[in-house]
Amino acid sequence: xxxxxxxxxxxxxxxxxxxxxxxxxxxxxxxxxxxxxxxxxxxxxxxxxxxxxxxxxxxxxxxxxxxxxxxxxxxxxxxxxxxxxxxxxxxxxxxxxxxxxxxxxxxxxxxxxxxxxxxxxxxxxxxxxxxxxxxxxxxxxxxxxxxxxxxxxxxxxxxxxxxxxxxxxxxxxxxxxxxxxxxxxxxxxxxxxxxxxxxxxxxxxxxxxxxxxxxxxxxxxxxxxxxxxxxxxxxxxxxxxxxxxxxxxxxxxxxxxxxxxxxxxxxxxxxxxxxxxxxxxxxxxxxxxxxxxxxxxxxxxxxxxxxxxxxxxxxxxxxxx
Numbered sequence: 006x007x008x009x010x011x012x013x014x015x016x017x018x019x020x021x022x023x024x025x026x027x028x029x030x031x032x033x034x035x036x037x038x039x040x041x042x043x044x045x046x047x048x049x050x051x052x053x054x055x056x057x058x059x060x061x062x063x064x065x066x067x068x069x070x071x072x073x074x075x076x077x078x079x080x081x082x083x084x085x086x087x088x089x090x091x092x093x094x095x096x097x098x099x100x101x102x103x104x105x106x107x108x109x110x111x112x113x114x115x116x117x118x119x120x121x122x123x124x125x126x127x128x129x130x131x132x133x134x135x136x137x138x139x140x141x142x143x144x145x146x147x148x149x150x151x152x153x154x155x156x157x158x159x160x161x162x163x164x165x166x167x168x169x170x171x172x173x174x175x176x177x178x179x180x181x182x183x184x185x186x187x188x189x190x191x192x193x194x195x196x197x198x199x200x201x202x203x204x205x206x207x208x209x210x211x212x213x214x215x216x217x218x219x220x221x222x223x224x225x226x227x228x229x230x231x232x233x234x235x236x237x238x239x240x241x242x243x244x245x246x247x248x249x250x251x252x253x254x255x256x257x258x259x260x261x262x263x264x265x266x267x268x269x270x271x272x273x274x275x276x277x278x279x280x281x282x283x284x285x286x287x288x289x290x291x292x293x294x295x296x297x298x299x300x301x302x303x304x305x306x307x308x309x310x311x312x313x314x315x316x317x318x319x320x321x322x323x324x325x326x
Contacts, residue, residue, distance in 0.1 A: 013038045013163065013194045014059050016070025016077065021054055021063065028054050030217045032068070036196070036210075041189050043208035044198040047307055051217045052198045053167060059196065060088045060165050073162055089161035093168040095148045099141030103132055103151055106140055107158060114159035126154040130184065146177025153181065157188065164188070166197040170204065182207050202300050211299075213306055220306050225299055234258070234297040234305060235277055236270040241290040254280045259305040270301050 014036040029051040044052040057063035061084030111119035213221040256276025271277035
């Protein structure tokens with residue numbers, strides 16, 4: 006086992022292919038105990054595949070490393086016994102009550118005194134008063150709490166959440182994240198995939214994966230700083246027309262509307278300033294330099310990423326006259 010008890014995940018060079026298509030390529034990362042690590046990226050980018058390899062649920066084609074001190078290649082069963090997995094789709098029994106679902110999970114995992122364990126989880130997650138309600142009759146937010154209780158009841162050391170708050174109202178999402186942070190403070194390590202920027206900012210660190218490539222990993226501030234983006238916020242008239250004029254110009258890596266404003270960003274600061282100089286003289290437009298947001302960074306990273314499901318163009322055959 007890994008001698009460093011604080012390092013829960015330590016992997017190098019993970020690669021996974023399906024039907025000859027590389028879904029994750031040469032991925033390396035470390036995650037410490039008690040960390041909430043958010044996985045972000047476009048659909049089909051390899052987020053879920055990566056998380057499943059880290060948790061021993063999927064064997065990589067190449068690469069090596071440890072999770073919870075166990076070798077991901079040879080000790081996957083030991084890893085899986087200590088992983089809680091909450092899927093996006095509610096997967097408990099709809100025709101059982103809240104208490105019955107939790108007691109069933111406790112018995113399956115051999116938890117001491119299943120009835121008391123289930124009742125303690127009901128109290129912890131604020132499900133008191135709903136113990137006898139059928140799971141299928143719960144709202145989305147309450148189903149989410151029940152699912153979280155079920156996957157953490159066996160006291161896993163690693164929690165896997167696959168877009169857990171999709172379709173849940175803002176208050177329920179906030180309550181959910183408060184509970185996740187409380188669990189992480191007790192030493193639980195959490196891997197969560199999400200498309201919500203506000204949820205990404207709630208994570209201790211984030212990993213951005215696009216089409217199988219790990220493009221960024223670190224705290225939110227570290228990822229933003231590493232992007233080297235310079236961003237301007239523009240307000241005024243005809244922003245759609247301005248966006249079309251700036252797109253693809255030297256130094257302009259990203260142009261995106263944000264409400265009634267436009268964000269214009271680039272990594273080549275000198276080229277960016279040269280390109281926008283004529284437009285800054287337009288009295289109908291108001292420009293000011295702003296801090297790049299996490300969303301700015303992700304949009305820019307995605308624009309540079311190469312879709313691994315797009316076929317390469319066939320080479321042109323030379324012809325002779």
